[in-house]
Amino acid sequence: MYKLLIADDDEWIREGMRRSIPWEEGGIRVVGAAKDGQEAWDLIQQAKPDILLSDIRMPFMDGLQLAGLVKAHGLDTKVVFLTGYDDFSYAKQAIGLQAFDYILKYEDNAKVLKAVRQACDKLEEERAVVEKDRKGHGLMVNKFYSDLISGAGNEATVERDSKLLDISFCGSLFGAAAIRMDGVERFLKPNKSEDLELLLFSIKNVCTEVLALQVNGECQAQVVHYNHRINLLFNLGLTDAERFRVEAKRISLAVLSAIEQFLKIKVQIGIGSPGEGIKHIPFSYEEALIASQMKGMANEQGIIFYEQVKHSNNSHQAILKKVTDYIAAHFHNENLDLKEVAETVHITPSYVSTLFKKYNDINFSEYVIRVRMDKAMELLVHTDLKAYEIAESIGYPNTQYFSALFKKYTGLTPMEYRQQHRK
Structure with missing residues (x-):
């Protein structure tokens, strides 16, 4: 009306x-x-x-x-x-x-x-028309901050785009936070990606309203929809790292409380370390993602700083277990790659690769081959499946490639392996 x-x-x-x-x-x-x-x-x-x-x-x-x-x-x-x-x-x-x-x-x-x-x-x-312009501007602002988090662009493009969008920073100290949701299955229907987007939209709106009341002249915070989640980007006018932790925790607690109050969703917020300049933002965000995944390490309020987990082998092993569990469940997919697996744990492919080399003394692709070859050996011994059927079942539709890879891995052809290991 x-x-x-x-x-x-x-x-x-x-x-x-x-x-x-x-x-x-x-x-x-x-x-x-x-x-x-x-x-x-x-x-x-x-x-x-x-x-x-x-x-x-x-x-x-x-x-x-x-x-x-x-x-x-x-x-x-x-x-x-x-x-x-x-x-x-x-x-x-x-x-x-x-x-x-x-x-x-x-x-x-x-x-x-x-x-x-x-x-x-x-x-x-x-x-x-006004609403379309407003939404367009909002999308451009979100893209600007998303690029900062991903590390795209350089200082020249950031300076240019910030002027165009009327964005200013209050200082040179930056840090990021990542919000992880728990128990949201009741909001989502199978194969309904729009349900997740609607939920993220609701979380973003709550965060935006909270930040309008929490930020001040010395501390800015921006809500950023990026990486299929809602994130926070902090900017401080002071260069005091301890002050950053105090402000980031204060704002994050307000956000967490509002989300749980209005949306009835339990969340955990991981906070990366502060650093000088926009170049630090991607590193802080990577840390925030890792911290947000660490169940059981957050305080009773649901906040966890990366500094609490960066020297913890347990935290790295938890991430690796998620990765290896995903590989174990999807090795039959011929298009399985590092990027896909990294997205499941919300960290960059390069970090997944680093963890593999550090703890498994093997790179990602070699690990996938090992999982597939182990499965092939099991099927050759315990089933009557033909070689091409086994190859397809472990993600290699090209039987010749599978046979060559299998011989390189075991020293035997698939049929030789079956003959030698069957009783």
């Missing part, structure tokens, strides 16, 4: 229009009727009507002055003037004040309703 305010010093006209015109049939609700311009202005500030249907000549403040106030205060209220036969000399002024239309006071009800309804249609059209 669009809100309409009627202003006219003639009570008969004012009340007649309010009561006799079927406004609701046009999706319009009358929110007030004023007897002069000053009363109308007071009602406009209170009720914020979409449409003002106003007489031009009124005491205390006439319709033109009233329209001037509407325009000066940046309101998008559409103004439709009511005129008498001798008021057309005001038409040029009305147009200058961006009045939508003007009609004779004594037109029949259908024409008055039509004029107001057309004003509603125009307002809806203009608001749609």
Whole structure:
């Protein structure tokens, strides 16, 4: 329903229009009727009507002055003037004040309703354009911060884009946080990616409202939808790392509490280390992701700093177990690669590769081959499957490639291996 305010010093006209015109049939609700311009202005500030249907000549403040106030205060209220036969000399002024239309006071009800309804249609059209622009700007801002987190771009492009988007930083100390959700299955239907996006949208809205109340001149925080999750990017005007931890924890606790209160979702927030300059942001985010995955290491409030886990072999082994469990469940997929596996634990492929080399003394691709070959050896000994069937079942649709790889790995062809190891 669009809100309409009627202003006219003639009570008969004012009340007649309010009561006799079927406004609701046009999706319009009358929110007030004023007897002069000053009363109308007071009602406009209170009720914020979409449409003002106003007489031009009124005491205390006439319709033109009233329209001037509407325009000066940046309101998008559409103004439709009511005129008498001798008021057309005001038409040029009305147009200058961006009045939508003007009609004779004594037109029949259908024409008055039509004029107001057309004003509603125009307002809806203009608001749609504004909303599209707002969303477009929001997407560009989110892309800007996403690029900072991913490490895309350089200082020159960041400086250029921040000016274009009217973004400024309060200092040179940056750090990131990652939010991990628990128990959200009840919100999601199988194969319904839009359910997850809707949930993330809700979390982002809650975070945005919280940050509006929590940030100050010395500490900025931005909500960033990136990597299929909601993240926080902190920027401090001070270079004190301890102060960063205090502020990051304060804001994160407020975010965590609001999410759990309004969305009934348990979350854990991992916070990366602070560092100088935008180049540090990707490293801090990587740390935040790792920290967010560490179940059982967060404090009772659900906050965990990377510094608490960076020297912990247990934390690295937990990540590796998730990776190896995923490989064990998906080795039959011929397109299984490092990028896909890394996405399941929300850390970069390079970090997964680093952990493999550090703890397994083998790289990722070699590990996948080993898992597949071990499975092939098992199937050769314990089943009667043909070589091509085994090859396909472990992710190698090309039988010749599988046979060559198997011989390189075991020193035997698949058939030789079966003959030697069957009792």
